[in-house]
Amino acid sequence: MLVRDLSRMASRHGYLIRIGREGVAPAADGGIIQPQCDWPSGAIGIGEWQGAPIAALGEAGSPEWPAARQWLHSLPRDQFPLLSSALQVLKWMRDHRFCGRCGKRMKRLEHEFAMHCTGCQHRSYPRISPCIITLITRGRELLLARSPRFGPGMYSTLAGFIEAGESAEEAVRREVFEEVGVEVGRVSYFQSQSWPFPHSFMLGYYAEYAGGDIVLDGAEIEDAQWFTPEDLPGLPPRFSISHALIDNFLRSVASGR
Ligand SMILES: [Zn+2]
Structure with a gap:
Protein backbone atom coordinates (compact mmCIF):
# COMPACT_ATOMS: atom_id res chain seq x y z
CA MET A 1 0.00 0.00 0.00
CA HIS A 96 2.11 23.98 -13.25
CA ARG A 97 5.63 25.33 -13.53
CA PHE A 98 4.30 28.87 -13.91
CA CYS A 99 1.64 30.73 -11.96
CA GLY A 100 -1.71 30.73 -13.73
CA ARG A 101 -2.57 34.07 -12.12
CA CYS A 102 0.57 36.23 -12.51
CA GLY A 103 2.87 34.15 -14.72
CA LYS A 104 5.86 33.85 -12.35
CA ARG A 105 7.74 30.59 -11.95
CA MET A 106 6.16 28.44 -9.20
CA LYS A 107 8.10 26.72 -6.41
CA ARG A 108 7.30 23.30 -5.03
CA LEU A 109 6.46 23.27 -1.30
CA GLU A 110 8.09 20.44 0.63
CA HIS A 111 5.99 17.84 2.44
CA GLU A 112 2.91 18.40 0.35
CA PHE A 113 1.91 18.41 -3.28
CA ALA A 114 1.60 22.15 -3.72
CA MET A 115 3.20 24.64 -6.10
CA HIS A 116 3.52 28.10 -4.59
CA CYS A 117 3.90 31.45 -6.35
CA THR A 118 6.22 33.80 -4.44
CA GLY A 119 4.89 36.70 -6.54
CA CYS A 120 1.18 36.59 -5.71
CA GLN A 121 0.93 33.68 -3.19
CA HIS A 122 -1.29 31.65 -5.50
CA ARG A 123 -1.08 27.91 -4.91
CA SER A 124 -1.78 25.06 -7.21
CA TYR A 125 -2.48 21.47 -6.20
CA PRO A 126 -2.63 18.36 -8.37
CA ARG A 127 -5.65 18.71 -10.60
CA ILE A 128 -8.30 16.06 -10.00
CA SER A 129 -11.29 16.02 -12.33
CA PRO A 130 -14.43 14.31 -11.03
CA CYS A 131 -16.26 12.09 -13.49
CA ILE A 132 -19.25 9.82 -13.22
CA ILE A 133 -19.15 6.30 -14.57
CA THR A 134 -22.35 4.34 -14.68
CA LEU A 135 -23.75 0.94 -15.51
CA ILE A 136 -27.35 1.10 -16.76
CA THR A 137 -29.31 -2.01 -15.87
CA ARG A 138 -32.74 -3.33 -16.92
CA GLY A 139 -33.65 -6.43 -14.94
CA ARG A 140 -30.78 -8.81 -15.61
CA GLU A 141 -29.65 -6.93 -18.74
CA LEU A 142 -26.91 -4.35 -18.89
CA LEU A 143 -26.38 -1.51 -21.33
CA LEU A 144 -22.80 -1.27 -22.60
CA ALA A 145 -21.36 1.06 -25.20
CA ARG A 146 -18.22 1.41 -27.23
CA SER A 147 -16.18 4.43 -28.14
CA PRO A 148 -14.33 4.53 -31.46
CA ARG A 149 -11.01 4.47 -29.55
CA PHE A 150 -11.71 1.10 -27.84
CA GLY A 151 -9.98 -2.08 -28.98
CA PRO A 152 -11.98 -4.39 -31.28
CA GLY A 153 -15.04 -5.93 -29.64
CA MET A 154 -14.71 -4.07 -26.34
CA TYR A 155 -17.72 -2.44 -24.71
CA SER A 156 -17.86 -0.51 -21.45
CA THR A 157 -19.99 1.53 -19.09
CA LEU A 158 -20.80 5.19 -19.81
CA ALA A 159 -18.68 7.94 -18.34
CA GLY A 160 -18.34 11.70 -18.43
CA PHE A 161 -17.00 14.71 -16.58
CA ILE A 162 -19.14 16.43 -13.95
CA GLU A 163 -19.82 20.00 -15.07
CA ALA A 164 -19.19 23.00 -12.81
CA GLY A 165 -22.18 23.39 -10.49
CA GLU A 166 -23.60 19.94 -11.18
CA SER A 167 -24.17 17.07 -8.71
CA ALA A 168 -22.87 13.59 -9.50
CA GLU A 169 -26.43 12.24 -9.77
CA GLU A 170 -27.41 15.01 -12.21
CA ALA A 171 -24.32 14.20 -14.25
CA VAL A 172 -25.33 10.52 -14.43
CA ARG A 173 -28.77 11.38 -15.84
CA ARG A 174 -27.40 13.98 -18.26
CA GLU A 175 -24.54 11.81 -19.61
CA VAL A 176 -26.79 8.78 -20.06
CA PHE A 177 -29.36 10.81 -21.97
CA GLU A 178 -26.73 12.61 -24.10
CA GLU A 179 -24.79 9.48 -25.01
CA VAL A 180 -27.46 6.82 -25.50
CA GLY A 181 -30.79 8.67 -25.28
CA VAL A 182 -32.39 6.64 -22.49
CA GLU A 183 -33.83 7.84 -19.21
CA VAL A 184 -32.86 6.32 -15.90
CA GLY A 185 -34.78 6.03 -12.65
CA ARG A 186 -33.02 5.07 -9.44
CA VAL A 187 -29.31 6.01 -9.34
CA SER A 188 -27.20 4.40 -6.61
CA TYR A 189 -23.59 4.93 -5.63
CA PHE A 190 -21.17 2.01 -5.91
CA GLN A 191 -17.53 3.05 -5.30
CA SER A 192 -14.81 5.39 -6.56
CA GLN A 193 -11.45 5.13 -8.24
CA SER A 194 -8.60 7.44 -9.16
CA TRP A 195 -7.99 7.14 -12.90
CA PRO A 196 -4.75 8.72 -14.09
CA PHE A 197 -5.59 9.21 -17.79
CA PRO A 198 -4.83 11.99 -17.23
CA HIS A 199 -6.31 12.98 -13.85
CA SER A 200 -9.86 11.74 -13.50
CA PHE A 201 -11.61 10.74 -10.31
CA MET A 202 -14.30 8.24 -11.20
CA LEU A 203 -17.47 8.04 -9.10
CA GLY A 204 -19.21 4.78 -9.94
CA TYR A 205 -23.02 4.50 -10.05
CA TYR A 206 -25.67 2.01 -11.01
CA ALA A 207 -28.57 3.51 -12.93
CA GLU A 208 -31.85 1.67 -13.45
CA TYR A 209 -33.40 2.00 -16.88
CA ALA A 210 -36.67 3.94 -16.87
CA GLY A 211 -37.60 4.48 -20.53
CA GLY A 212 -36.63 5.29 -24.09
CA ASP A 213 -34.84 3.53 -26.93
CA ILE A 214 -31.12 3.65 -27.51
CA VAL A 215 -30.21 6.67 -29.65
CA LEU A 216 -26.48 7.11 -30.19
CA ASP A 217 -24.87 10.53 -29.87
CA GLY A 218 -22.81 9.69 -32.95
CA ALA A 219 -19.55 11.17 -31.63
CA GLU A 220 -18.36 9.71 -28.33
CA ILE A 221 -20.29 6.47 -28.79
CA GLU A 222 -20.27 4.37 -31.95
CA ASP A 223 -22.44 1.53 -30.65
CA ALA A 224 -24.49 0.69 -27.57
CA GLN A 225 -26.49 -2.45 -26.89
CA TRP A 226 -28.31 -4.34 -24.19
CA PHE A 227 -26.43 -7.48 -23.19
CA THR A 228 -27.36 -10.47 -21.04
CA PRO A 229 -24.90 -12.15 -18.65
CA GLU A 230 -24.76 -15.12 -21.05
CA ASP A 231 -23.80 -13.05 -24.07
CA LEU A 232 -21.22 -10.43 -23.11
CA PRO A 233 -18.81 -8.52 -25.36
CA GLY A 234 -15.13 -7.82 -24.54
CA LEU A 235 -14.97 -6.01 -21.21
CA PRO A 236 -12.70 -3.22 -19.87
CA PRO A 237 -9.41 -3.98 -18.02
CA ARG A 238 -9.71 -5.70 -14.67
CA PHE A 239 -8.42 -2.77 -12.57
CA SER A 240 -11.00 -0.38 -13.89
CA ILE A 241 -14.04 0.62 -11.89
CA SER A 242 -15.99 -0.10 -15.05
CA HIS A 243 -14.95 -3.75 -14.77
CA ALA A 244 -15.87 -3.74 -11.07
CA LEU A 245 -19.33 -2.27 -11.77
CA ILE A 246 -20.01 -4.97 -14.36
CA ASP A 247 -18.52 -7.79 -12.30
CA ASN A 248 -20.46 -6.86 -9.18
CA PHE A 249 -23.71 -6.67 -11.16
CA LEU A 250 -23.10 -10.07 -12.76
CA ARG A 251 -22.45 -11.60 -9.34
CA SER A 252 -25.70 -10.16 -7.99
CA VAL A 253 -27.61 -11.54 -11.01
CA ALA A 254 -25.99 -14.96 -10.58
CA SER A 255 -26.91 -15.10 -6.91
CA GLY A 256 -30.47 -14.06 -7.70
CA ARG A 257 -30.37 -10.83 -5.67
ZN1 LIG B 1 1.49 34.30 -9.08
Whole structure:
Protein backbone atom coordinates (compact mmCIF):
# COMPACT_ATOMS: atom_id res chain seq x y z
CA MET A 1 0.00 0.00 0.00
CA LEU A 2 1.20 3.51 -0.77
CA VAL A 3 1.50 5.46 2.49
CA ARG A 4 0.84 9.11 1.64
CA ASP A 5 3.48 10.58 3.94
CA LEU A 6 6.12 12.89 2.47
CA SER A 7 8.14 13.45 5.70
CA ARG A 8 11.03 11.16 4.75
CA MET A 9 11.58 12.25 1.17
CA ALA A 10 14.71 14.37 1.96
CA SER A 11 16.92 11.28 2.12
CA ARG A 12 16.51 11.01 -1.68
CA HIS A 13 16.87 7.27 -1.44
CA GLY A 14 14.35 4.49 -1.91
CA TYR A 15 12.23 2.78 -4.53
CA LEU A 16 11.71 4.41 -7.91
CA ILE A 17 9.07 4.38 -10.65
CA ARG A 18 10.42 5.47 -14.02
CA ILE A 19 7.89 7.16 -16.28
CA GLY A 20 8.93 7.73 -19.88
CA ARG A 21 7.25 9.82 -22.54
CA GLU A 22 5.61 6.74 -24.02
CA GLY A 23 5.61 4.16 -21.27
CA VAL A 24 6.53 2.99 -17.78
CA ALA A 25 9.76 1.06 -17.13
CA PRO A 26 9.26 -2.60 -16.17
CA ALA A 27 11.05 -3.95 -13.09
CA ALA A 28 12.63 -7.40 -12.86
CA ASP A 29 9.64 -8.84 -10.92
CA GLY A 30 7.12 -7.90 -13.63
CA GLY A 31 5.85 -4.81 -11.80
CA ILE A 32 6.93 -1.17 -12.03
CA ILE A 33 8.81 -0.70 -8.72
CA GLN A 34 12.55 -0.41 -9.34
CA PRO A 35 14.93 -1.56 -6.56
CA GLN A 36 16.02 0.96 -3.93
CA CYS A 37 18.66 3.42 -5.12
CA ASP A 38 19.84 7.01 -4.67
CA TRP A 39 17.24 9.04 -6.53
CA PRO A 40 18.38 10.89 -9.66
CA SER A 41 17.78 14.64 -9.63
CA GLY A 42 14.24 15.35 -10.77
CA ALA A 43 12.77 12.36 -8.92
CA ILE A 44 9.68 13.37 -6.92
CA GLY A 45 8.93 11.55 -3.67
CA ILE A 46 5.34 10.34 -3.66
CA GLY A 47 5.20 8.52 -0.30
CA GLU A 48 6.33 5.28 1.29
CA TRP A 49 5.98 1.74 0.05
CA GLN A 50 6.88 -1.35 2.07
CA GLY A 51 8.59 0.81 4.70
CA ALA A 52 10.80 2.84 2.36
CA PRO A 53 10.41 6.11 0.47
CA ILE A 54 9.32 5.84 -3.14
CA ALA A 55 9.70 8.40 -5.92
CA ALA A 56 8.55 8.95 -9.48
CA LEU A 57 10.96 10.09 -12.17
CA GLY A 58 9.87 11.62 -15.46
CA GLU A 59 12.38 10.95 -18.23
CA ALA A 60 12.59 10.35 -21.96
CA GLY A 61 12.39 6.61 -21.40
CA SER A 62 12.44 3.94 -24.04
CA PRO A 63 9.88 3.15 -26.74
CA GLU A 64 10.13 -0.47 -25.53
CA TRP A 65 8.45 0.36 -22.21
CA PRO A 66 4.79 -0.69 -22.06
CA ALA A 67 2.35 2.24 -22.18
CA ALA A 68 0.75 3.16 -18.84
CA ARG A 69 -2.65 1.88 -20.00
CA GLN A 70 -1.11 -1.43 -21.04
CA TRP A 71 0.06 -1.93 -17.46
CA LEU A 72 -3.59 -2.10 -16.38
CA HIS A 73 -3.69 -5.63 -17.77
CA SER A 74 -0.59 -6.95 -16.01
CA LEU A 75 0.27 -4.83 -12.98
CA PRO A 76 0.17 -6.44 -9.51
CA ARG A 77 -3.03 -5.01 -7.98
CA ASP A 78 -1.31 -3.28 -5.05
CA GLN A 79 0.88 -1.30 -7.45
CA PHE A 80 -2.01 0.44 -9.24
CA PRO A 81 -2.25 3.33 -6.70
CA LEU A 82 1.51 3.88 -7.13
CA LEU A 83 1.20 4.11 -10.90
CA SER A 84 -1.82 6.37 -10.57
CA SER A 85 -0.08 8.73 -8.12
CA ALA A 86 3.20 8.80 -10.04
CA LEU A 87 1.54 9.67 -13.36
CA GLN A 88 -0.64 12.38 -11.85
CA VAL A 89 2.01 14.06 -9.71
CA LEU A 90 4.50 14.22 -12.59
CA LYS A 91 1.90 15.61 -14.95
CA TRP A 92 0.78 18.21 -12.45
CA MET A 93 4.35 19.42 -11.85
CA ARG A 94 4.99 19.61 -15.59
CA ASP A 95 1.78 21.59 -16.19
CA HIS A 96 2.11 23.98 -13.25
CA ARG A 97 5.63 25.33 -13.53
CA PHE A 98 4.30 28.87 -13.91
CA CYS A 99 1.64 30.73 -11.96
CA GLY A 100 -1.71 30.73 -13.73
CA ARG A 101 -2.57 34.07 -12.12
CA CYS A 102 0.57 36.23 -12.51
CA GLY A 103 2.87 34.15 -14.72
CA LYS A 104 5.86 33.85 -12.35
CA ARG A 105 7.74 30.59 -11.95
CA MET A 106 6.16 28.44 -9.20
CA LYS A 107 8.10 26.72 -6.41
CA ARG A 108 7.30 23.30 -5.03
CA LEU A 109 6.46 23.27 -1.30
CA GLU A 110 8.09 20.44 0.63
CA HIS A 111 5.99 17.84 2.44
CA GLU A 112 2.91 18.40 0.35
CA PHE A 113 1.91 18.41 -3.28
CA ALA A 114 1.60 22.15 -3.72
CA MET A 115 3.20 24.64 -6.10
CA HIS A 116 3.52 28.10 -4.59
CA CYS A 117 3.90 31.45 -6.35
CA THR A 118 6.22 33.80 -4.44
CA GLY A 119 4.89 36.70 -6.54
CA CYS A 120 1.18 36.59 -5.71
CA GLN A 121 0.93 33.68 -3.19
CA HIS A 122 -1.29 31.65 -5.50
CA ARG A 123 -1.08 27.91 -4.91
CA SER A 124 -1.78 25.06 -7.21
CA TYR A 125 -2.48 21.47 -6.20
CA PRO A 126 -2.63 18.36 -8.37
CA ARG A 127 -5.65 18.71 -10.60
CA ILE A 128 -8.30 16.06 -10.00
CA SER A 129 -11.29 16.02 -12.33
CA PRO A 130 -14.43 14.31 -11.03
CA CYS A 131 -16.26 12.09 -13.49
CA ILE A 132 -19.25 9.82 -13.22
CA ILE A 133 -19.15 6.30 -14.57
CA THR A 134 -22.35 4.34 -14.68
CA LEU A 135 -23.75 0.94 -15.51
CA ILE A 136 -27.35 1.10 -16.76
CA THR A 137 -29.31 -2.01 -15.87
CA ARG A 138 -32.74 -3.33 -16.92
CA GLY A 139 -33.65 -6.43 -14.94
CA ARG A 140 -30.78 -8.81 -15.61
CA GLU A 141 -29.65 -6.93 -18.74
CA LEU A 142 -26.91 -4.35 -18.89
CA LEU A 143 -26.38 -1.51 -21.33
CA LEU A 144 -22.80 -1.27 -22.60
CA ALA A 145 -21.36 1.06 -25.20
CA ARG A 146 -18.22 1.41 -27.23
CA SER A 147 -16.18 4.43 -28.14
CA PRO A 148 -14.33 4.53 -31.46
CA ARG A 149 -11.01 4.47 -29.55
CA PHE A 150 -11.71 1.10 -27.84
CA GLY A 151 -9.98 -2.08 -28.98
CA PRO A 152 -11.98 -4.39 -31.28
CA GLY A 153 -15.04 -5.93 -29.64
CA MET A 154 -14.71 -4.07 -26.34
CA TYR A 155 -17.72 -2.44 -24.71
CA SER A 156 -17.86 -0.51 -21.45
CA THR A 157 -19.99 1.53 -19.09
CA LEU A 158 -20.80 5.19 -19.81
CA ALA A 159 -18.68 7.94 -18.34
CA GLY A 160 -18.34 11.70 -18.43
CA PHE A 161 -17.00 14.71 -16.58
CA ILE A 162 -19.14 16.43 -13.95
CA GLU A 163 -19.82 20.00 -15.07
CA ALA A 164 -19.19 23.00 -12.81
CA GLY A 165 -22.18 23.39 -10.49
CA GLU A 166 -23.60 19.94 -11.18
CA SER A 167 -24.17 17.07 -8.71
CA ALA A 168 -22.87 13.59 -9.50
CA GLU A 169 -26.43 12.24 -9.77
CA GLU A 170 -27.41 15.01 -12.21
CA ALA A 171 -24.32 14.20 -14.25
CA VAL A 172 -25.33 10.52 -14.43
CA ARG A 173 -28.77 11.38 -15.84
CA ARG A 174 -27.40 13.98 -18.26
CA GLU A 175 -24.54 11.81 -19.61
CA VAL A 176 -26.79 8.78 -20.06
CA PHE A 177 -29.36 10.81 -21.97
CA GLU A 178 -26.73 12.61 -24.10
CA GLU A 179 -24.79 9.48 -25.01
CA VAL A 180 -27.46 6.82 -25.50
CA GLY A 181 -30.79 8.67 -25.28
CA VAL A 182 -32.39 6.64 -22.49
CA GLU A 183 -33.83 7.84 -19.21
CA VAL A 184 -32.86 6.32 -15.90
CA GLY A 185 -34.78 6.03 -12.65
CA ARG A 186 -33.02 5.07 -9.44
CA VAL A 187 -29.31 6.01 -9.34
CA SER A 188 -27.20 4.40 -6.61
CA TYR A 189 -23.59 4.93 -5.63
CA PHE A 190 -21.17 2.01 -5.91
CA GLN A 191 -17.53 3.05 -5.30
CA SER A 192 -14.81 5.39 -6.56
CA GLN A 193 -11.45 5.13 -8.24
CA SER A 194 -8.60 7.44 -9.16
CA TRP A 195 -7.99 7.14 -12.90
CA PRO A 196 -4.75 8.72 -14.09
CA PHE A 197 -5.59 9.21 -17.79
CA PRO A 198 -4.83 11.99 -17.23
CA HIS A 199 -6.31 12.98 -13.85
CA SER A 200 -9.86 11.74 -13.50
CA PHE A 201 -11.61 10.74 -10.31
CA MET A 202 -14.30 8.24 -11.20
CA LEU A 203 -17.47 8.04 -9.10
CA GLY A 204 -19.21 4.78 -9.94
CA TYR A 205 -23.02 4.50 -10.05
CA TYR A 206 -25.67 2.01 -11.01
CA ALA A 207 -28.57 3.51 -12.93
CA GLU A 208 -31.85 1.67 -13.45
CA TYR A 209 -33.40 2.00 -16.88
CA ALA A 210 -36.67 3.94 -16.87
CA GLY A 211 -37.60 4.48 -20.53
CA GLY A 212 -36.63 5.29 -24.09
CA ASP A 213 -34.84 3.53 -26.93
CA ILE A 214 -31.12 3.65 -27.51
CA VAL A 215 -30.21 6.67 -29.65
CA LEU A 216 -26.48 7.11 -30.19
CA ASP A 217 -24.87 10.53 -29.87
CA GLY A 218 -22.81 9.69 -32.95
CA ALA A 219 -19.55 11.17 -31.63
CA GLU A 220 -18.36 9.71 -28.33
CA ILE A 221 -20.29 6.47 -28.79
CA GLU A 222 -20.27 4.37 -31.95
CA ASP A 223 -22.44 1.53 -30.65
CA ALA A 224 -24.49 0.69 -27.57
CA GLN A 225 -26.49 -2.45 -26.89
CA TRP A 226 -28.31 -4.34 -24.19
CA PHE A 227 -26.43 -7.48 -23.19
CA THR A 228 -27.36 -10.47 -21.04
CA PRO A 229 -24.90 -12.15 -18.65
CA GLU A 230 -24.76 -15.12 -21.05
CA ASP A 231 -23.80 -13.05 -24.07
CA LEU A 232 -21.22 -10.43 -23.11
CA PRO A 233 -18.81 -8.52 -25.36
CA GLY A 234 -15.13 -7.82 -24.54
CA LEU A 235 -14.97 -6.01 -21.21
CA PRO A 236 -12.70 -3.22 -19.87
CA PRO A 237 -9.41 -3.98 -18.02
CA ARG A 238 -9.71 -5.70 -14.67
CA PHE A 239 -8.42 -2.77 -12.57
CA SER A 240 -11.00 -0.38 -13.89
CA ILE A 241 -14.04 0.62 -11.89
CA SER A 242 -15.99 -0.10 -15.05
CA HIS A 243 -14.95 -3.75 -14.77
CA ALA A 244 -15.87 -3.74 -11.07
CA LEU A 245 -19.33 -2.27 -11.77
CA ILE A 246 -20.01 -4.97 -14.36
CA ASP A 247 -18.52 -7.79 -12.30
CA ASN A 248 -20.46 -6.86 -9.18
CA PHE A 249 -23.71 -6.67 -11.16
CA LEU A 250 -23.10 -10.07 -12.76
CA ARG A 251 -22.45 -11.60 -9.34
CA SER A 252 -25.70 -10.16 -7.99
CA VAL A 253 -27.61 -11.54 -11.01
CA ALA A 254 -25.99 -14.96 -10.58
CA SER A 255 -26.91 -15.10 -6.91
CA GLY A 256 -30.47 -14.06 -7.70
CA ARG A 257 -30.37 -10.83 -5.67
ZN1 LIG B 1 1.49 34.30 -9.08
